[in-house]
Amino acid sequence: MDVRFSDPARVSLLAHIFASILRRGLADAGVARKVSGLGRIGVEMAGMAITAEFGDAAVTLSGGRTSCRAWVGGGMSDLLEVCLRGAVIKPWLEGRVRWGGNPFALLKLLSVLAAARK
Amino acid sequence: MSSSLASRLAALVGEAAVSTDPARLREAARDLTEIRGVAPEVVVRPAEVAHVQAVLRFATAEKIPVVPVIYNTNIGGLAIPQRPGCILLDMAGMNRILSVNPDDLYMVVEPGVRWDQVKDHLDRNFPQTRFAYSLSPPDTSVLANCLMDGLLNLSLRFGTSSTWLNGVEAVLPDGTLVRTGAAAWTQAQWCTSSPMPDLTGLFVNLHGTTGIVTKASVRLQHAKRLRRRFFMMGYDLRACFATVRALVREEICDDIGVLTWPVAKMLFGERRPTWRDPGEPLAMIYLDVSSNRQAEMDLRLAILEETLDASRKSGHAWQGPLDVRDLVKIEPAFQKLAEFPTRLDFMLDHPGGGLSWVGTYGPTSRWDEATETSLRIMQEHGFPPFGVARPMAQGHFGVLRLIETFDRDKPEEAAAVAKMNAAIVEAILPMGFIPYKTPEWVFAAHGSRIDPGFRELLRRVRTAIDPAGVLNPGKWPV
DSSP states (O other), X not given: OEEEESSTTSOOHHXXXXXXXXXXXXXXXXXXXXXXXXXXXXXXXXXXXXXXXXXXXXXXXXXXXXXXXXXXXXXXXXXXXXXXXXXXXXXXXXXXXXXXXXXXXXXXXXXXXXXXXX | OOSHHHXXXXXXXXXXXXXXXXXXXXXXXXXXXXXXXXXXXXXXXXXXHHHHHHHHHHHHHHTOOEEEESSOSSSTTTTSOSSTTOEEEEGGGOOOEEXXXXXXXXXXXXXXXXXXXXXXXXXXXXXXXXXOOOSSOTTSBHHHHHHTTOOOTTHHHHOSGGGGEEEEEEEOTTSOEEEOSGGGTOSSOOSOOTTSOOOGGGGSSSTTSSOEXXXXXXXXXXXXXXXXXXXXXXXXXXXXXXXXXXXXXXXXXXXXXXXXXXHHHHHTTOSSOOOOOTTSOSEEEEEEEEESSHHHHHHHHHHHHHHHXXXXXXXXXXXXXXEHHHHHHHOGGGGGGTSSSOOOXXXXXXXXXXXXXXXXXXXXXXXXXXXXXXHHHHHHTTSOOOEEEEEEGGGTEEEEEEEEEEETTOHHHHHHHHHHHHHHHHHHGGGTOEESSOOHHHHHHHGGGSOHHHHXXXXXXXXXXXXXXXXSTTSSOO
């Protein structure tokens, strides 16, 4: 599954980081199938916000958070902890990672992060 | 041999050491920067000190200019002939690590010894020692950096690289071989320049205008068992500088520096980032911490956290500290910042391959205004505001470096870089930021501000050593 930027001339640091993670995770065909057509997921980190729109064959990253099926946000260290170690519950209970919307959509996103760690 | 000059030199040093290959000559007329020179008439690549002596004796007698060069990367035109008929003396062929003394902490190296060569040699054979590395590519010269007073990743603790020199061996224009430092008096050691008069300085920051250095004793440091590198991201440049100064006062780190936001995007493959998301951090601070004991390391890291917390309490947001090992897992490109020496390919491998900068040493107390001014000038000229600031020598002074990549094959881009660099120097030299590896154009524009007594003293020294004026003419033009 391809990962694209909606406006390649205006890519935030968060979009670069998230794109790098997605590219590795979506290299797993099974995971890519799982999130195909997932819809919009918002990510807020360290003052930046993006929307990742999971289509059938590509994920398109845009700046800002538009209406989404689900969103996740937090500080850079906390979200990196989620990405790198799959630690979700503790940072959430401690209020360091926030989320909203459809939890099942976020669980599918977690599977991409898990694949990226391999 | 296409010229009589080449034939005469071949008679002195052997045909294999002399080249008149047109491609080699053409390439010698430029380095990575925007500065252009003229092709030398001949390139001589000495293999031993006797060759250097023979070439310099000949050149002095015949009054033929000699321009020394090693790897001719980004050195601001300092190793480019500026007049026709020069001999280019390529020292890259003398590339042996002659000795390492791990007890007295020094190594003796030839000019062509590279960063990666030293790293490999020490890691394999002398793991109890460590050296420091510049951000030059790994296949460039250690000694060139020392002789041009460059910055290393241990320069916060131990000073710029010229202060790591215990002494040099150099050939004067008349062929005389000299040694400075302790080795001038004894064969038993070269672990210090003390208590000898500091004549090593005659060969530092003078761009090869006083002699050709053929070897040097360079200091090593004790290795540390534990090493960590962190990145923090800040949203306020002045808060970043204040935090760096606070951490320097705490003396917890080996190295620390501020990198402005474009560098992070360049790591991700953006060639010339000029757009920044309003919510994006303005700068990254990187920090190296080392120790032999875990308790000491933990204390250093606790002090780092305390310092960041104090800044947060005064209203400044921070991301991190983030361990570079984690960043590498997120984006493998961060590996380029994880271990030195390193090749920062995002600055080197692009169309036209041009890399230039204004690199200065100045007061850390004036970093804020000098950086803001410089970054504004870069943006006004259409370049990414890519700056680096690092404290040196326990914070007694600091580096401020403004970096740009460009296409060397496009004259209009080279001209834009030259214009912008001139504007930056014009703005920050009065604040005390003096360009290092000082290029000729800086002298042309600002040399008249140098103290007349200093100029006269330097002129007398140069004339006494090189009365024929053959060594790298045009550099330090006093």
